[in-house]
Amino acid sequence: MGIIVQKFGGSSVANVERLELVTEHILKEVEKGNKVVVVVSAQGKTTDRLIAEEAEITKNPNRREHDVLVSVGEQITIAKLAMLLTEKKHKAISLTGWQIPIITNSEFSNSRIRYIHNKTIEEYLDAGNIVIVAGFQGVDEIGNITTFGRGGSDTTAVALAASLNAERCDIFTDVDGVYTSDPRIVPTVEKLKSVSYDEMLEMSSMGAKVLHNRCVEIGKKYNVPIYVKSTFERDSIGTLVDDKNLEDLVINGVTKDDYISRITIAGLDNKIGKTCELFQILSKNLINVDVIAQSFGEHINRDIAFTVKMNDLQKTLEVLEENKDLLGAREILHSENLAKVSIIGVGIANKPGVAASMFEALYENNINMHMISTSEIKISVLVNSKDADLAVKAIHKKFFGK
């Protein structure tokens, strides 16, 4: 039998009762004769609590030391889970990021995995151990503790599955798979049996909070089948993320991303390079731009519009105001309280009627679109926040019939 990697997030390991549930999922695979590697996050609110304590000391923590601090959360979980398994007479051993080691670059709090040494894990697996790995953390080449940023345990799990050539990676969470939309908005959502990596990437970057984006990228690159399953259901089948079993659905999901602002620069200097300069300035100021489009205004080809998160709006406006002359901008306009509603599906590129159906659903419900952006597998529109839920529902009904 092969190697199975299982990942359990913070709410799945929050207390002893839940750790008991986790051991059931682990032992189910062990009983099948599989070698099991388990990746866990910090328990419940542990990381939040550490960060609150840090805030008492400094508003601007040394980034190296921040990683030393927050990495203890996962270390606590691995020790407890390994103890619980040994208490149940199973061989189990915990490993931190540096003990494996998972070697990363030195960008603290947002480090990237360079490579994983398989030897230690493989030896413990061969000796009959369940190997419990601290998610979210690694070590750089000179021995500093690094972390991957929030949600990074998903990345640990899929990267380990890739490195160990595991049969699959099961991501256990509090929902039992990936849905066609947010069930809080569309009560009639359907669970997807499978979804492609690219669709998952689009969905997770747009509000579907199921999987960490980097883990999907790694899954895609190394072709790791990823199952999204529920910790709280004994026989959750979940959703399979891979590129093998694509269903013939045109679209696989409708998502909403709220708290969006649109900024329009009217009369941007027409010189070559000014558009480039604009986005360089924004990037230098760490402002994340999402959708970019030429706006449909009176000054065709001279206006440019883009969206930023609402909490970046003030800073963006300040930066643009400072550089107004440099950019040769005539006017800087903005709209707040917008939401981005998107449909995602590998079928979109090949079915030209999809966009029309989407717009039709909005039109039938008197919902204004403020901006449109499309890609191979995604169509996004900006609508007023107050219309967003209705938009999601209407589009879902149009494509899924309910």
Next chain:
Amino acid sequence: MGIIVQKFGGSSVANVERLELVTEHILKEVEKGNKVVVVVSAQGKTTDRLIAEEAEITKNPNRREHDVLVSVGEQITIAKLAMLLTEKKHKAISLTGWQIPIITNSEFSNSRIRYIHNKTIEEYLDAGNIVIVAGFQGVDEIGNITTFGRGGSDTTAVALAASLNAERCDIFTDVDGVYTSDPRIVPTVEKLKSVSYDEMLEMSSMGAKVLHNRCVEIGKKYNVPIYVKSTFERDSIGTLVDDKNLEDLVINGVTKDDYISRITIAGLDNKIGKTCELFQILSKNLINVDVIAQSFGEHINRDIAFTVKMNDLQKTLEVLEENKDLLGAREILHSENLAKVSIIGVGIANKPGVAASMFEALYENNINMHMISTSEIKISVLVNSKDADLAVKAIHKKFFGK
């Protein structure tokens, strides 16, 4: 200027205000041009809390995983202290046991230091850093996290001072030095200007809870001057533990060790080896025997008495009962509610009147002695618990005049 090692215990780093105090002590040495290595314990009750959480999972934790769990306490402290120092614009860096590394044997929870790699610390010191080290922890030769047992941060500090050839090691605590007795018993105690390693060893193993025994042993072996100082006094001179500046005091301290039981084995088989067998049996059952003496009874040379902690009494009696026939013992007797009162001083061996003075003090106060034991630098007597405080006071008055 040289290297100074400073150690701050759990109550000295319990919260942000106390960490601020700690930075004052650190920066005082930095300002003198010294290179400073700081060893810290877990904050306040952190370790107790982790152990309570562990107890929810198992009463008999896997020892390797126990060390993985409890070692996070110190890791939290080093990150916070290093952050606080960098917040104050000082160069500081935290190091865990494995980052240094401090190599230990593999006896989890009670591991011994094998050697310390100086290179990492020295490089950081040379680059102008204050180096903040997690106390109480190391790593074994195959990369397992190990811990030294309670109070082990003292050991880390003195071992680092020895390895780095530091000028001295300052142990900051909540009292400002070593006293001639417990101030809660004898209000007129005096603070000692200096005390020898051996005296400190005797005192710390007998109730004076100032220094961890193993740290004193290392200090003695490598001749590290150790200062015991108060975290809460800006200019605490403290007590120097070394063998250079012995004052000409006959005795340096009066201590009390409570909750002692005495066990007497009447009519132990007189064959050679039976005494040895007795203590092997006790040791195999992890029972710590303290004072051993031939008792003054009717069966001279055939009775043996020894003391154990009161919470080991029940187990000891059971073990002895099981082995009664093997040992050829006629009867097993015990007394509870005893206390050991001791005087300690390098002068004892050379001044035969010391024991007489001690016994005189007890006699004058009608205090019965149940057992006497002496060494080169120590005389201990067993008294009833209810008489113990009076005994300490009377002896203190006899030797210190108050």
